[in-house]
Amino acid sequence: MPTPLPHGIHKRSLLRDDVYESIRDAIVDGTLGPGERLRDPELEKWLGVSRTPIREALLRLERAGLIIAKPGHATIVAPLDPASTVSAQQVVAAMHELATRLAVPSMAGDQLAAMTEANGRFSDALGHDDVELALAADDDFHAVAVGACGNDMIPLVLEQALPLLRRVERQRFGSQAARHSVSAHAEIIRLAGMGDAEGAALATRENWLSLGAGAER
Template identity: 30%
Template sequence: MPIPTNYETPVRTSAKDRALSQLQKWIIDGTLQPDEKLNDAELAAALGVSRTPVREALQLLEVQGLVQMYPGKDTRVTTIDKEMIGKLYATLGALHALAAETAAQLIEPGQIEQLRELNAAFARAIKAKDIYQALEYDEEFHNLIVELSDNPYTVSFCSSLQMHIRRFKFVFLKQPLGQTMAAAEEHEQIIDALEKRDAQAASRLIKQNLSRPLEEYNKLP
């Protein structure tokens, strides 16, 4: 029989994926605190799923470094290791700087406009104090530049590193508006450099933008 092609395939999300997504968000936004003990039965009840998908989600979260499972004992949210965060930022900054150099030679006008739209949405989220959404837009902005570099290895490595510092970025974005709006201004400078195809400036600015949260955090009392 002929199979129609002009239809949208329904998006189906498994219970495990739903649990994983929600638990990630709760860990990142601080609903689940560092070193907090996690009870799979309580989480299952809160999420409206059985314990099995919650356990599967927790196993994936352990692989991502967001929880630590102690067999026969308990499962806890991992703490934020400041020294390790510094190393992760250094690596991520170098990869993004490399991506920006390449993207500056490949970027098209429509993609420049896309970056401007993402940055405008980022700034609006900051002003509205919608911290989690601001974090999402910030990552979309940087991820688009990485994708434009047309290097699957850079994309893969950046994605892996990003998960480990999302919680730290969330903490930083809770700082006063003047500090976080500076990130939106730096984004505009990065866009201008890419539009001018200034690879060196784009590389320098994006590395500065990514390292600034850690530098500002180090200044806090």
């Protein structure tokens, strides 16, 4: 059998991902608030796409716990649920702990420098109360270990769990308590620079778990 021609497959895949990310980001940043009803015609008008990629995106968002869909009834943005947030936090912390443990033994100077630079941007963003830049810098900091760990399953799991936690992060990164994470990042860099994979991994885990303890990451 000849290999089928990929008519539109890649374009459709990119469109589907774009639609998913647009709705996901609007939920995470609060544009679409908890309990808000999601109507297909409004989403179609906003995103300029047909109903099919929207329905596919909503299914993914439901699996991620960001929306609640009741067949024959309304589809709404999921309320902030402390139990679900804690579950997501535990998974995210475990994945970043594993990524750090795997990455540190082979971590090079340029990767440590990238973490240091990202933490500097993180500190500056917090100092200017810029939540968007703080989140981006925090992502860049943790992405170094995830990218260097060599385990392709870790980013897939994080993609599923992190959006639930990100809604809480956005609310708390505007507080001065988030300054705690600057020193926590610095300690992770110090331990990684010493080649202490176990210490850096545990420090990374505590960095993520501290989000629920009143001392933000």
